[in-house]
Amino acid sequence: MSSSGREVKLYQDLEYNLAYFLPQVVFEANQEGRLVFANRNGFNVFGYNEVDFVEGMYLLDLIIPEDRERAQERIKLCLSGSPVNIGQYTILRKDGSTFPALVSSSPITDAEGKPAIVGVVVDITDYHQIQERLIISETQLQKQVSYLNTLIENMNEAFLTYDTQGRITFVNKKTCEYTGYHTSEMLGKSVLELIHPEKRGMVAEKVRQRIDSGPPDSYETIVMHKSGDIRIMLLNSSPILEDGVIQGGMVVAEDITERRKVEEALKQSEQRQADIINFLPDPTFAINLEGRVIAWNLAMEEMTGYRVEDMLGCGNYEYSLPFFETRQPMLADILINPDLEIKDRYNILKREKGVLVAEGESWIHHAGGGEKRSAYLWVIASLLYDSQGRIAGAIETIRDITERRKTEEQLRYLTLHDFLTGLYNRTFFEEEMRRLSCGRHRPVGLVICDVNGLKLVNDTRGHDSGDELLKAVAQVLRQSFRENDTVARIGGDEFAILMPSSPLSALENAVCRIKEAIARHNDQHSELPLSISIGYAATDESPPDMASLFKEADNQMYRQKLSNSRLARNALVNSLMNDVLEKLKNG
Numbered sequence: 001m002s003s004s005g006r007e008v009k010l011y012q013d014l015e016y017n018l019a020y021f022l023p024q025v026v027f028e029a030n031q032e033g034r035l036v037f038a039n040r041n042g043f044n045v046f047g048y049n050e051v052d053f054v055e056g057m058y059l060l061d062l063i064i065p066e067d068r069e070r071a072q073e074r075i076k077l078c079l080s081g082s083p084v085n086i087g088q089y090t091i092l093r094k095d096g097s098t099f100p101a102l103v104s105s106s107p108i109t110d111a112e113g114k115p116a117i118v119g120v121v122v123d124i125t126d127y128h129q130i131q132e133r134l135i136i137s138e139t140q141l142q143k144q145v146s147y148l149n150t151l152i153e154n155m156n157e158a159f160l161t162y163d164t165q166g167r168i169t170f171v172n173k174k175t176c177e178y179t180g181y182h183t184s185e186m187l188g189k190s191v192l193e194l195i196h197p198e199k200r201g202m203v204a205e206k207v208r209q210r211i212d213s214g215p216p217d218s219y220e221t222i223v224m225h226k227s228g229d230i231r232i233m234l235l236n237s238s239p240i241l242e243d244g245v246i247q248g249g250m251v252v253a254e255d256i257t258e259r260r261k262v263e264e265a266l267k268q269s270e271q272r273q274a275d276i277i278n279f280l281p282d283p284t285f286a287i288n289l290e291g292r293v294i295a296w297n298l299a300m301e302e303m304t305g306y307r308v309e310d311m312l313g314c315g316n317y318e319y320s321l322p323f324f325e326t327r328q329p330m331l332a333d334i335l336i337n338p339d340l341e342i343k344d345r346y347n348i349l350k351r352e353k354g355v356l357v358a359e360g361e362s363w364i365h366h367a368g369g370g371e372k373r374s375a376y377l378w379v380i381a382s383l384l385y386d387s388q389g390r391i392a393g394a395i396e397t398i399r400d401i402t403e404r405r406k407t408e409e410q411l412r413y414l415t416l417h418d419f420l421t422g423l424y425n426r427t428f429f430e431e432e433m434r435r436l437s438c439g440r441h442r443p444v445g446l447v448i449c450d451v452n453g454l455k456l457v458n459d460t461r462g463h464d465s466g467d468e469l470l471k472a473v474a475q476v477l478r479q480s481f482r483e484n485d486t487v488a489r490i491g492g493d494e495f496a497i498l499m500p501s502s503p504l505s506a507l508e509n510a511v512c513r514i515k516e517a518i519a520r521h522n523d524q525h526s527e528l529p530l531s532i533s534i535g536y537a538a539t540d541e542s543p544p545d546m547a548s549l550f551k552e553a554d555n556q557m558y559r560q561k562l563s564n565s566r567l568a569r570n571a572l573v574n575s576l577m578n579d580v581l582e583k584l585k586n587g
């Protein structure tokens with residue numbers, strides 16, 4: 001098989017494996033919008049089966065009516081050859097439930113040469129907990145070896161390996177391009193022959209460290225081209241291990257010559273730096289090695305009220321006053337002098353590629369007067385260099401992300417709570433089921449509640465009354481359980497409560513509290529009496545079988561519902577009849 005043939009087959013194998021194992025939904029639709037392919041997770045997410053699929057399903061059937069017109073326009077654009085596009089829609093499952101999702105679609109041509117669509121649906125219900133798990137078997141790993149070799153051979157960075165003697169054992173195309181040597185000219189030679197004489201001592205020590213102890217490292221050096229030209233390279237080196245024994249090392253090298261030239265050009269003038277900083281959209285300031293302000297941009301002036309002419313030349317941490325009221329080091333100071341201590345005022349503080357990045361709550365004190373306001377700030381600081389590459393100071397950018405933070409928290413709340421009742425939703429409930437299955441909170445109790453007569457109320461009094469009934473159930477359940485119990489609405493008229501570290505007697509007491517709360521509610525709201533069927537179960541198994549526990553409680557609830565449904569219906573009917581008679585009497 002030719003090289004190109006192997007690549008095609010490899011691509012097809014990878015495409016099948018990815019489509020089969022991806023946690024997202026993958027689909028293909030023809031030019032009529034009918035689904036012709038969906039991966040296994042597609043059936044799981046949407047609740048359909050293969051019989052539904054064969055009988056004919058269309059993309060628009062999976063989207064709520066309000067979004068269909070917009071989706072139809074996207075489909076037309078895609079079928080006409082428009083590039084990849086991403087849209088957010090509310091997806092409709094077979095059971096009528098919905099969830100928000102990002103849908104990415106691309107135009108393709110099917111086996112008959114007709115326009116078609118391939119796409120991916122990503123559930124974004126849980127904004128901060130999307131995780132991908134790809135389990136690759138030994139056979140799949142073997143199939144990807146040739147693919148990985150192709151990636152290495154065609155990567156944009158130079159890649160080479162060497163043995164314990166520092167002799168080159170493998171180079172890719174980019175290595176040949178950067179050095180001007182053919183592969184055959186480099187194999188077997190020392191890696192030091194590619195390095196500029198001034199840097200060979202340093203590189204020799206780095207190679208020895210890889211071979212002796214194996215710590216990974218990243219550093220810059222100068223590489224000699226066959227023609228005599230020199231290139232500045234950023235090397236990332238790691239050991240090659242086999243059964244825990246170092247067999248040599250590998251290097252990924254990036255040509256940063258042009259980057260260094262650009263950096264040198266940007267460092268020609270401190271004033272030029274200040275001019276550039278001044279037009280940045282985020283509040284930014286810079287200090288020199290003495291800790292004096294050399295730049296204070298317009299955005300910073302707007303945020304703090306401190307004018308640039310008043311701040312330039314100021315030292316003694318005066319630039320920290322708008323944010324902390326007292327003079328204290330900021331991130332820029334820590335970069336210049338790492339020995340300085342920074343107070344515990346950031347929720348997040350980390351170093352990334354020579355810069356400091358932080359997030360935390362603060363107060364912004366505006367120089368123009370008025371009350372200080374709280375804010376959640378994202379801060380990044382990096383060093384400044386002069387034209388000779390020496391550290392000349394540091395620059396710090398501060399961004400107010402308060403509203404974004406609030407939005408993220410609101411999104412997280414919405415993904416975990418039922419919109420109508422404010423209780424936890426099914427997603428959170430199922431996560432708690434999985435968490436409690438580890439057995440650290442035994443015994444575990446579960447209570448299942450089903451609202452009797454909800455459909456009758458919806459049909460006769462309208463869904464607003466039905467919603468009020470559900471809210472009343474939520475209030476009753478909140479009053480009846482502990483703070484650490486998980487009270488959730490898991491269906492239209494179904495509620496569930498997880499009680500960690502609770503024996504059967506605790507569940508029985510909780511059920512009594514529910515009944516007492518229902519009685520109190522009905523005494524005060526006789527016009528719309530509340531009736532709930534209850535089932536419960538507890539287990540002390542290790543680990544607990546949560547599925548069996550749920551089934552036991554659910555079965556008990558349904559048995560009670562069957563025996564109580566007529567009484568509950570009669571009570572509702574009587575209440576409804578009383579309303580009718582009262583209206584006739586007053587009419």
